[in-house]
Amino acid sequence: MEVIKNKTMMEAAYDTLRKAIVTGHFKPGEQLIETDLIEWLQVSRTPLREALRRLETEKLVVSRPYKGVFVNQISKEYAEQLYQVQSILEGLAARLATQHRTPEFLVELRELTRQAVQRKQIGDYEGMIDKTYAFHQAIWRQSSNEVLLGVLETLQAQIHLLRGTTLLDPDRSEENLYEHEKILDALSAGSCDTAQALMSEHINNAACAAIRIFRQRREQESPKEVVNGQT
Known part of the structure; x- marks a missing residue:
């Protein structure tokens, strides 16, 4: 029973920390004490360390010997590469999802879009980020391509981290919701080419927003811990 309890505590700590990181509660480069x-999460040292190790495998945190654990600050160069891959993969996912669309799938996307707009209107940016991410995940699943889904899920932690970073920008969050509505229109119309093009453009627009944020941070902050392109 103790093993089960510790596992549950680890998962709870992992879920809370992961959400705090991807929604910007803990900033890139910030040290996690x-x-x-332990005090914040009300857990013991063992499940906390297990949760941090899991986050490290997802490249959300980085452990530095004799220094501690830091929130991963993805470099601009690595982010550009990730967005290039994401643009291609999610564009393909949108094409395939259009081919395999069902009435239930379209209803799900409409509801997620409605909820995301609602969350933004009340200032719940964490909730909005969750709903926009669920929108993308629904499209991944509807692609009905297990290989594609597996690759996207492998990248999902870093993708979600970048998405959270850009969607905290009010201007980008407004554009993002509009782009989701256009993608949904294309999916509903059964236009594979348009859905693929709009999704790829959507990711490229997010990339531009991310690069702008990276530049602003470099101007405002001193160098911090970075992996995948260290400074």
Whole structure:
């Protein structure tokens, strides 16, 4: 029973930390102090460390010997590469999802879009990010391509981290919701080419927003811990 309890505590700590990172509660490059996290999460050291190791495998945090654990600050160069891959893969997912669309799938996307707009209107940006991410995940699943889904799920932590970063920008969040509506229109109309093109453009627009944010951070902040393109 103790093993089950510890596993549950680890998963709870992991889920809370992961959400805090991808929604910007903990900033890129920020050090995660173990004693503070234990008090905040109300967990013991063992499940906390297990949760941090899991986050490290997803490249959401980085452990530096004799220094501690830091929120991963993805480099501009690595982000550009990730967005290039994401643009191609998600464009393909949108094409395939259009081919395999069902009435239930379209209803799900409409509801997620409605909820995302609602969350933004009340200032719940964390909730909006969750719903926009669920929108993308629904399209991945509807592609009915297990290989594609597997690759996207492998990248999902880093994708979600970047998405959270850009959607905290009010201007980008407004554009993002509009782009989702256009993608949904193309999916509903059964236009594979348009759905693929709009999704790829959507990801490229997110990339431009991310690069703009990276430049602003470089101007405002001193160098911090970085992986995948260290500074």
